[in-house]
Amino acid sequence: MVKAVIFDIGNVLIEWQPERYYDTVMPVAEREAMFAEVDLHGMNDVVDRGGDFRGTIYDWAERYPRWRDAIRRWHDDWIEMARPAIPHSVRLMKALQARGVPVYALTNFGIGSFDYATGFYPFLTEFDRAYISGHMGVIKPEGRIYEMVEEDCGFSGAELLFTDDRADNIGAAHLRGWKTHLFTGPDGWANRLVDEGLLTEQEAI
Structure with missing residues (x-):
């Protein structure tokens, strides 16, 4: 029972659709390249295990200068992905x-x-x-x-x-x-x- x-x-x-959100702010080919190069879902797992929300994402962004601003959006525009x-x-x-x-x-x-x-x-x-x-x-x-x-x-x-x-x-x-x-x-x-x-x-x- x-x-x-x-x-x-x-x-x-x-x-919860991060890829869908990114496709609205950058060309699909760029988004695909970023997700192929950067383990963004792995980054999110760190947050989900208790890592600092902003600190984890911003630190991750610094590792990838090419994608720095886009990665920061995972924090700054987070609610746009979760709707x-x-x-x-x-x-x-x-x-x-x-x-x-x-x-x-x-x-x-x-x-x-x-x-x-x-x-x-x-x-x-x-x-x-x-x-x-x-x-x-x-x-x-x-x-x-x-x-x-x-x-x-x-x-x-x-x-x-x-x-x-x-x-x-x-x-x-x-x-x-x-x-x-x-x-x-x-x-x-x-x-x-x-x-x-x-x-x-x-x-x-």
Whole structure:
């Protein structure tokens, strides 16, 4: 029996598309060259493990003078990469809570970037428990992060239903016995919540 539902945030509750943003501020060929040369997602992992939001990105930018200004945009224009919200997913979160189902977040998110995001998306402050990788010092899909969630909430994997847009994150949770759903859009997630008996079809609209 599911006793708590766990949402990833990026591309589940909020779109997270850095490449799409960069394609609006520089030629696609330049963006492709920059991403090929600079491990920007690796840089973001440092932030997600608890690295200083601005300091990490600005330090990274200094390593690549050709791309310095563009890399700094990862901090300066961050909210442009993390938008818009996915309204149906937010409604599902609130519908579960209205039914008394605890809703948690489990997200790879930096300390500073998460605090910044809450100013734009107030619902990020409304989880019953929020497991933010920056505060935990470990990121998905490393097994320890799932273990830490279990230790904190007191539920076993079989009592948790987790959705994430990345197959590797889902796979790691599945290995711990969690119930999982690979998020490809809110409609499929809504159907899964109905199938689990957590929401009615009307509540899941």
